[in-house]
Amino acid sequence: MSRFRTLDEVDVRGKRVLLRVDLNVPVGEGEVSDGTRIERMAPTILEIADKGGKVILLSHFDRPKAPNPKDSLKPVAAQVACIIKRPVAFVEDCVGENAEAAVRAMKPGDILCLENTRFHAGEEKNDPAFAAALARLGDIWVNDAFSVSHRAHASTEGLGHLLPAYAGRAMQAELAAFHRVLDAPQRPLAAIVGGAKVSTKLELLGNLIPRVDVLIIGGGMANTFLAAQGKNVGKSLCEHELAGTARDILAKARAEDCEIVLPVDAVTAGKFEANAPSRVVPVNDVGSDEMILDIGPRTVAYVVSVLARVKTLVWNGPFGAFELEPFDIGTIEVAEAAAELTAAGKIVAVAGGGDTVAALNAAGVTERLTYVSAAGGAFLEWMEGKALPGVEVLRIK
Numbered sequence: 001m002s003r004f005r006t007l008d009e010v011d012v013r014g015k016r017v018l019l020r021v022d023l024n025v026p027v028g029e030g031e032v033s034d035g036t037r038i039e040r041m042a043p044t045i046l047e048i049a050d051k052g053g054k055v056i057l058l059s060h061f062d063r064p065k066a067p068n069p070k071d072s073l074k075p076v077a078a079q080v081a082c083i084i085k086r087p088v089a090f091v092e093d094c095v096g097e098n099a100e101a102a103v104r105a106m107k108p109g110d111i112l113c114l115e116n117t118r119f120h121a122g123e124e125k126n127d128p129a130f131a132a133a134l135a136r137l138g139d140i141w142v143n144d145a146f147s148v149s150h151r152a153h154a155s156t157e158g159l160g161h162l163l164p165a166y167a168g169r170a171m172q173a174e175l176a177a178f179h180r181v182l183d184a185p186q187r188p189l190a191a192i193v194g195g196a197k198v199s200t201k202l203e204l205l206g207n208l209i210p211r212v213d214v215l216i217i218g219g220g221m222a223n224t225f226l227a228a229q230g231k232n233v234g235k236s237l238c239e240h241e242l243a244g245t246a247r248d249i250l251a252k253a254r255a256e257d258c259e260i261v262l263p264v265d266a267v268t269a270g271k272f273e274a275n276a277p278s279r280v281v282p283v284n285d286v287g288s289d290e291m292i293l294d295i296g297p298r299t300v301a302y303v304v305s306v307l308a309r310v311k312t313l314v315w316n317g318p319f320g321a322f323e324l325e326p327f328d329i330g331t332i333e334v335a336e337a338a339a340e341l342t343a344a345g346k347i348v349a350v351a352g353g354g355d356t357v358a359a360l361n362a363a364g365v366t367e368r369l370t371y372v373s374a375a376g377g378a379f380l381e382w383m384e385g386k387a388l389p390g391v392e393v394l395r396i397k
């Protein structure tokens, strides 16, 4: 694994540590509804504070066009304090006099959260003057925000050129897990790719086919492949216009000796609704007024048998309409099997992507898989084989 500078290589005592975290967490009615990302970054915050560093949290929140109270990080900072059980001070800007004064007042071990970096246009533009204004607040920069490292913004990338740069502990864990599944996997290696649309996963499929031994396709996107093979998918979600592309992908897989697994049976219903009356049918017998909402039991059994003969699994995207009961069953059963195989030491399983995490959390298996990434877009770009700017800047050349 190419090397990254980590917290093992710096003495943070007395230093002002600009710690880029991803506080872009779900907030409803002023309260954080899912603290997963904060729990992941907590060890890095505590380690730096306990070693006598001054922890200065930097993050964006949402995609504000201009500063506004709805996108303030203040309530999120309060939630960080709750989770780490330490006081977290807050300052209403991330650069300028107030921020500088707040940093000057810090003592070793103190934790300060700065306001939303995206309140300044220079953040997303990676403007050197804005990055320099941030850099004035710190002695070193630590990136613990893999989930926003696909952005070349001032706080995710620019700072890495201005200050000594290090990977935080969550970033380290994330990179180590990814290394085990795509760079140096034990084979056979299987990938599960699900989700609604093929159109959003074309680059991902293109990158995976030469790398994986088995590619399991699920979710709405499987319908496009079934239709491309001439099957009637009825009213199912399906990108019919991508039939040619789907056939090209299947041909590429054959040429690369990558086994493709598509559903052989499906759970269908007449409408997209929780508990809609449903039936199990072979994929050849879907009625014209039906829609496919999940994989059927024969497909589940086959996918589980595939998992039992591989050593490594990378998973992005649910199998069915997991947000609607009981059409979450296929995803839950496969997740359960993956968790058991992982717990038994038979496979290394890494999963990620917004919907995937929600589905795996609902299945209650997150703790039992090797690693579940809390990243959405960044996880996808990583699976697409792209270099992520916020990671590249940490690499030791």
Ligand code: 3PG
Pocket: 022, 024, 062, 063, 147, 148, 151, 375, 376, 377, 378
């Ligand atoms: C995320 O939530 O996926 C990250 O925080 C990135 O957010 P963005 O897509 O607005 O850059």
Ligand code: MG
Pocket: 062, 063
């Ligand atoms: Mg919003």
